[in-house]
Amino acid sequence: MRLLMLGGTEFVGRAITDDALARGWDVTVFHRGRHEPPDGVVSLHGDRAAEGGLKALAEGEWDAVVDTWSGAPSAVRDVAQLLAGRVGRYVYISSRSVYTYPAPPGLDEDGPLVDGSPDDGEAEYAPAKRGGELAALGAFGDRALLVRAGLIVGPYENIGRLPWWLTRIARGGRVLAPGPRDLGLQFIDVRDLAVWTLDAVEQGLRGPYNLVSPPDHTTMGGLLEACIRVTGSDAEPVWTDPQALLAAGVEPWIELPFWLPPGEAHDAMHQTNVNKALSAGLRCRPPEETVADTWAWLRAIGGRAPQRPDRPTVGLDPAKEAEVLRAQEA
Known part of the structure; x- marks a missing residue:
């Protein structure tokens, strides 16, 4: 598999990059150059929040892209539109914060969502993540996977x-x-998130999945x-x-x-319902x-x-x- 990792040098992005390399995938990391990526990747530099910051992504084809962005949704929109014809699947690491608060115990992926727009140049965390989801869906449709993560912990935090x-x-x-x-506490080890996410890419999963451990x-x-x-x-x-x-x-x-x-x-x-992810192979250490x-x-x-x-x-x-x-x- 050819993977484009947007980020890939810190925490979630780093764990996903490490797991992809362990699978023998060809990994390209697009980042700002503030931290060194793991050995074995192709490194592209750019700042997606700056004008002209996506120049390094003007060419190239990949089987999947993974995006952990939590800032302005317009940055997700711009990169998703740029890549739509050259990438097979778009994986957006979202958040359970996209559900309207308070989310009742046992809420699954069909719960009500906050308002968000892919065109927002800035937004609070929850609407920003929802706007990012809409940006991924707008460019990739049913080729988009939305990973609605809960509390993430583990090495690199x-x-x-x-x-x-x-x-x-x-x-x-x-x-x-x-x-x-x-x-009771509910969280997910970042490495388990990485494994499930890349397994999901291989399986061609799409749409939203709550991704955190079972309750308690x-x-x-x-x-x-x-x-x-x-x-x-x-x-x-x-x-x-x-x-x-x-x-x-x-x-x-x-x-x-x-x-x-x-x-x-x-x-x-x-108290999140994670039955959908468990049925799709989620395993928590x-x-x-x-x-x-x-x-x-x-x-x-x-x-x-x-x-x-x-x-x-x-x-x-x-x-x-x-x-x-x-x-x-x-």
Whole structure:
């Protein structure tokens, strides 16, 4: 297979590129040149957000293109239209955020969607992803595959969610742990996303697929326990009631990654119906493996994870954590 990867040097794009190379595919990576792509690819430079930035893609034919873009939908529109006659399939890595909020538990791919336009020059995340979907569909029709990913973690993560928990647990001591302990979590290892996506290309799948683990892949307790085991830490989780955390001004998801208190927001993020993807071959590795491999990667790069400049820095400030812990003891 001849694959054109738009990006391919960081996180999702890098995992897909690595998996394609492992399959023996011919991979071309189109990127801005800010990070080195893996060995073995053809590297093309360009900035799709700049005028004339697609010149390097003016020629060439590929069996499939994979696009992870989350900015202006017009950038997806422009590249999709440019490639429509020279590429077999367009794979757009979208997001479950395209569903109108709040998404009820068990929502499948037929759920109501946010408004979006392929012509938008800028948009918030959810309408931008929907606009990107519409751009891919507009140029490729039934040759487009929409991968509506949930929470993505694993090696190469440049958002910081799992790296923050691993780093905090490794520091040891009393750790503010957001309850309830048995709160179910739903996420996907980036490598499992890559495998399923390229399998889907080979199978000629089309249309939308929710792509994340089955619900209750693990729990908050299971996640923190796995972090303690792999880091060898003496960390002591202090399980804290959700209402106490909210009353203390702790921001779910951002200050305590993964965690959303029980209710509407949690159900929207962690109770997705993934039966369609499972029927199409989705397999998710044990969460303990994801945690262990992410820790090994972190250590290999010196313990400091990369950070996307267009995403907020996650994690709870140590001083604020200590203050909330003291309040729990009072």
